Amino acid sequence: MKGKLITRNTDYAVRALCFMAINGKEIISVDKLVKELKIPRPFLRKIMQALNKKGILQSYKGQGGGFTLSVPAEKIFLTDLITTFQGPLKLNECIFKKNICHNVNNCSLKNKIDTLEKYIISQLKSISVASLSEENNKILKKEGIPL
Amino acid sequence: MKGKLITRNTDYAVRALCFMAINGKEIISVDKLVKELKIPRPFLRKIMQALNKKGILQSYKGQGGGFTLSVPAEKIFLTDLITTFQGPLKLNECIFKKNICHNVNNCSLKNKIDTLEKYIISQLKSISVASLSEENNKILKKEGIPL
């Protein structure tokens, strides 16, 4: 049971970013996130560094350092995270390769897959970290679970 | 660049089934397919056996044996092949696991992902081997490429 579209590091990134979004402009260290979210520390460190390089996070070195969002949570989308950790989203490189498929440009399956792919991307593009953390936030409040 | 939704064996299966669909009720051996489609023989054998077990193919042992479709090509869908080789289609097991997500039932992301997942499945369910082989067939004919 494989062929996942979303991998673990993307998952962890979403959780970390949601936590940061809830905590406003506060500088958050990896240590803090590890304690809150129970993500393996060295793995999360790599993830945060990747997000920093990608321009999604701003890092602060030294004592009291950590990370802040360098992009508003409303403008961080699932697609950004997926492409950061998994490269460009592709359902399949090209299901009909040479031999059978004499024309890559006109392949019926390729056309259908491409259409589906575009739709999926557009949907993932509409899911922001802000919307996720907000909505979960509401739910938690409603249930009286302390953040 | 990973996180593919469609893997190689699914791809090979599509190609093999399309070839068989074009060739009507004829019994086709793995050898024949290998020569036509240039798929690694032992790998294709495993694939055909899996399709047989799944009930999509009928096998004939012994000399002159091989496989026929045991389901009309119009009723073999991409979803069937994906689930045969990759298990149930899942975008992500559950992106918000415990800790952050106190309520699996009400998770905003899970809801969005689930909706998208359902859409994808419905689309893949609408793509049949028949439609693929037909359309490619037309294209090939139009371009004067001999089958």
Added chain:
DNA sequence: TTTTAATGATACCTTATTTGTATCATTTTG
């Protein structure tokens, strides 16, 4: 009836990807 050409079952292997660990260098604050 023996040979031949096919599939059935299954164990194994190789490579790529995912997931995670460890370490040392660098920076910043106190």
Added chain:
DNA sequence: CAAAATGATACAAATAAGGTATCATTAAAA
């Protein structure tokens, strides 16, 4: 200068994908 953070990077383990090999079984044909 020490402590606490990140930067960079190399390494390692687990899992999945892709592929190979072999022996048993079956059925047609010589």
